[in-house]
Amino acid sequence: xxxxxxxxxxxxxxxxxxxxxxxxxxxxxxxxxxxxxxxxxxxxxxxxxxxxxxxxxxxxxxxxxxxxxxxxxxxxxxxxxxxxxxxxxxxxxxxxxxxxxxxxxxxxxxxxxxxxxxxxxxxxxxxxxxxxxxxxxxxxxxxxxxxxxxxxxxxxxxxxxxxxxxxxxxxxxxxxxxxxxxxxxxxxxxxxxxxxxxxxxxxxxxxxxxxxxxxxxxxxxxxxxxxxxxxxxxxxxxxxxxxxxxxxxxxxxxxxxxxxxxxxxxxxxxxxxxxxxxxxxxxxxxxxxxxxxxxxxxxxxxxxxxxxxxxxxxxxxxxxxxxxxxxxxxxxxxxxxxxxxxxxxxxxxxxxxxxxxxxxxxxxxxxxxxxxxxxxxxxxxxxxxxxxxxxx
Ligand code: SAH
Ligand code: SF4
Numbered sequence: 373x374x375x376x377x378x379x380x381x382x383x384x385x386x387x388x389x390x391x392x393x394x395x396x397x398x399x400x401x402x403x404x405x406x407x408x409x410x411x412x413x414x415x416x417x418x419x420x421x422x423x424x425x426x427x428x429x430x431x432x433x434x435x436x437x438x439x440x441x442x443x444x445x446x447x448x449x450x451x452x453x454x455x456x457x458x459x460x461x462x463x464x465x466x467x468x469x470x471x472x473x474x475x476x477x478x479x480x481x482x483x484x485x486x487x488x489x490x491x492x493x494x495x496x497x498x499x500x501x502x503x504x505x506x507x508x509x510x511x512x513x514x515x516x517x518x519x520x521x522x523x524x525x526x527x528x529x530x531x532x533x534x535x536x537x538x539x540x541x542x543x544x545x546x547x548x549x550x551x552x553x554x555x556x557x558x559x560x561x562x563x564x565x566x567x568x569x570x571x572x573x574x575x576x577x578x579x580x581x582x583x584x585x586x587x588x589x590x591x592x593x594x595x596x597x598x599x600x601x602x603x604x605x606x607x608x609x610x611x612x613x614x615x616x617x618x619x620x621x622x623x624x625x626x627x628x629x630x631x632x633x634x635x636x637x638x639x640x641x642x643x644x645x646x647x648x649x650x651x652x653x654x655x656x657x658x659x660x661x662x663x664x665x666x667x668x669x670x671x672x673x674x675x676x677x678x679x680x681x682x683x684x685x686x687x688x689x690x691x692x693x694x695x696x697x698x699x700x701x702x703x704x705x706x707x708x709x710x711x712x713x714x715x716x717x718x719x720x721x722x723x724x725x726x727x728x729x730x731x732x733x734x735x736x737x738x739x740x741x742x743x744x745x746x747x748x749x750x751x752x753x754x755x756x757x758x759x760x761x762x763x764x
Contacts, residue, residue, distance in 0.1 A: 373715045377757045400488070403466040404459075405542060406535025408584050409434055412570065419458045429455070431589070434731060437465065438590025441542070441551030467546065469538050479738030483543055488534055491528065493568050494746040495540040497548070498735045503561035508540050509570025509746070510578050516603055518623070519637050520668055522702040523568045526751045531574040538582035540567075541591060553592050566598040566621070570638075572605035572612065579615050586616075595619075595656075601666065606642040606650045613655035620654055621664040621695070622647065626674050627682040635674070653692050660730075668743075669718065670708035671700050676714075695727040700734055700742040727742035 378547060404415060412430040418489060421429055434452055436442040445451075445460040472484040481497040493509040513526035539565070540555055545551060548559045564584065566569045571578045582598060585591045601621035613620065623645075626632035632639040639647075644660035657663050665687060669675050683694065696719055707713035710718075734742045 382547065386444065390527060392660075398660045400466075401462065401464045401465045403468055403535075404433065404437060405465055405576045406533070406538040406581075406584070408534070408580060409520070411591050412672075415463060419462050421455070434587070435589055437585065438542075438584065439553050439592075441545060450688070457645050468536065469544060470547075474739040474741070476736040476741060478735055480739065480741050481544075481547070482736060482739050482741040483547070485540065485543060491530060493532065493536075493540070494741070495567055495748070496736060496741045497544055497560065499559070499664045502557065503560040504543050505558050505564050506560045507543060507564050508537060509567030509569055510537060510571040510574045512564055513724075513751070514569045515573060515638075516570055516638055518603060518625075519680060520625075520670060520705065520707050521697060522705070522745050522747045526568075526747050528751060529569075531577060532569070534577040534580035534584070537577060538584050541585055545591075556601060560593075561754045562599070564621075565598070565661045566743065570603055570605065571600050572608040574600045575608055579612070581688045582616055582618065596661065599664065601664075601752065603636050603638050604642050604647045605638065606646050607624045608649040610653055610655065612680050613657075617711075619658035619664070620651070620657060620663060621666055622651060623668075624683075625668050625670075627679050627686055631674055635668075635670075648686060648690065651687075651692075659691045662693045665692055667694055667696050669696055669715050671699075671708040671714070675710040675718055677717055677721060680718040684725040687727070693730075694722050696722075696729060698731065698734055698741055700737060702740070702745050702747075 377433055387503045403501070404412060407415065408606050408742060409430050412433045413426040416426045416429050417423070428594035432448070436448045440447070442448055445456045445465065448456055468485040468487050471486045484492055484497050485495065486492045491512040493512055495509060496507040498505045498507065502575055509532065511529060511531055514523045515529050516520070517524040530656075540559070544560060549560050565578065572672045578600070580710055585593050586595060586598070595616060595618045599621050601615070601618040601623060601624045602609065608622070612618070623636060625635050627644075629639060629643045632644060651657070651663050654663060664685075667674070667683070694700070696715060703708065719729045736742055740746075
């Protein structure tokens with residue numbers, strides 16, 4: 373089991389000063405991808421656009437970038453040719469590099485993206501019959517070390533910028549050919565902040581990115597179609613409900629502090645009672661928009677009938693549903709998945725108590741794209757190298 377040094381790790385310090393400015397000097401011409409309206413106006417100021425016109429031009433750029441998916445300034449036909457020329461001299465519309473794109477036998481897709489500082493994250497697209505969800509990362513790695521999560525074993529960690537978070541959506545839409553923003557059905561109908569990292573440890577960038585994604589002049593995804601999953605950063609939960617009003621998912625995974633302290637170490641700082649109180653107080657939940665409690669099924673650890681009954685008692689009074697996640701194994705993982713019988717028994721108890729309790733069908737396991745399996749390729753290589761070098 374990975375050691376847990378300090379479960380209360382502070383939101384982190386970026387590894388390099390440049391990471392908060394993906395378009396900073398040294399990384400080639402700056403890209404406008406991922407910028408919000410204010411930053412686009414600043415970019416226009418940088419090329420001498422008069423102040424009186426900046427706001428209107430920024431709105432046009434916003435439309436071309438996020439509604440039309442423009443990859444070339446020349447495509448922006450509503451913008452004067454002369455200004456397009458000036459934009460192209462100074463800026464690009466470059467996306468992060470795709471290092472690897474994989475497709476699972478079940479249709480799940482995974483992109484490994486690399487940013488100019490060499491850091492990498494993964495995003496996953498999970499198609500369903502009439503819709504699909506994009507699983508977006510909020511950090512490179514994760515400072516938390518949940519014992520069953522592959523991402524938590526990654527050593528390199530930094531916050532993603534808002535631009536890097538938005539870029540994941542743009543790259544996926546490029547690949548799926550989903551431009552302009554469709555009026556009706558969409559391939560990417562939902563976003564789940566369930567990739568690498570703890571989104572509430574990167575609060576400002578996540579909020580900024582999701583506001584860009586929700587903006588009705590661009591990608592225009594409704595807050596009802598966005599779910600943010602947290603391991604339980606209690607002080608930020610109410611705030612995110614007020615700021616974004618997106619759906620909330622809580623990685624509960626255990627019904628006693630004793631077990632949760634080990635599985636989800638942030639529990640030592642914010643124990644179950646506090647976490648559930650924050651859920652009761654969540655401003656954006658009601659019977660129509662329930663809070664999802666995620667519960668990973670670990671053989672012999674948290675999967676007994678008594679655990680299921682305790683879970684039902686704990687969430688009483690919260691508009692909730694329970695998502696049971698069969699544990700997805702990864703090389704060297706210290707746990708095994710519960711048996712099908714144990715999962716069915718657990719699901720039945722929760723369901724009989726009046727809570728929807730679907731068992732999540734693992735998707736993309738063959739390409740290591742399932743929940744908790746994400747880890748950058750460079751980290752995997754490093755880990756393999758270390759394992760090979762370690763004394764027997
Ligand atoms: N850091 C956030 C969001 C990313 S993890 C969080 O922890 O909520 C998304 C979900 O996958 C979480 O519920 C997480 O606990 C779960 N998960 C992590 N590793 C897993 C694994 N190996 N098998 C199944 N689910 C896992
Ligand atoms: Fe981080 Fe979430 Fe993995 Fe825990 S489960 S280590 S919080 S990504």
